[in-house]
Amino acid sequence: MMKPAYLLCVAALAVGLISSLTSSAIAEDAGQNYQTFCALCHGPSGGGDGAGAATLQVRPRNFTDCGRMRRVSEEEAYNVIRNGGAAANLSADMPPWRDSLTEDETRALVRYVQGFCNDNQSAKMTKPEKP
Ligand code: HEC
Numbered sequence: 543m544m545k546p547a548y549l550l551c552v553a554a555l556a557v558g559l560i561s562s563l564t565s566s567a568i569a570e571d572a573g574q575n576y577q578t579f580c581a582l583c584h585g586p587s588g589g590g591d592g593a594g595a596a597t598l599q600v601r602p603r604n605f606t607d608c609g610r611m612r613r614v615s616e617e618e619a620y621n622v623i624r625n626g627g628a629a630a631n632l633s634a635d636m637p638p639w640r641d642s643l644t645e646d647e648t649r650a651l652v653r654y655v656q657g658f659c660n661d662n663q664s665a666k667m668t669k670p671e672k673p
Pocket residue numbers: 575576579580581582583584594598600601602603614618619620622623627630631632633634635636637639651652655
């Protein structure tokens with residue numbers, strides 16, 4: 543008689559474990575995806591100074607430039623990452639990533655690149671208000 547309840551309990555634990563693993567995995571992935579796909583141009587610390595940046599006509603966005611990043615909404619950043627610079631009248635050197643990154647990974651990257659500017663005012667402008 544103990545068995546079904548026990549199994550249910552194990553199943554619930556497994557679901558909890560898996561969901562907590564995936565959410566931390568997504569956050570970790572953002573950092574890893576950034577270093578894999580973006581650092582070449584945007585720089586390992588987001589300064590827009592990656593090794594590949596020197597050859598580009600338009601400098602990759604410097605994510606640590608809070609004043610500049612304040613004018614980039616989450617939606618705009620999402621669109622540019624997903625569809626490329628050309629889709630937003632920016633440099634076509636910013637490639638589209640919709641075939642390489644999922645929507646969730648893209649959203650996580652938006653938050654990740656916004657994190658390079660740690661000026662509170664910018665955080666207020668670009669991140670949803672918290673109660
Ligand atoms: C081949 C170089 C290159 C790579 C790789 C690259 N970018 Fe960019 N990115 C650019 C350039 C150049 C611009 C600036 C476009 C402009 O100002 O016209 C840019 C602009 C941006 C912007 C600014 C959008 C705005 O509205 O100001 C975001 C956000 C961004 N990139 C995110 C990413 C992310 C995330 C990755 C990795 C998945 C990435 N980029 C990979 C070159 C690159």
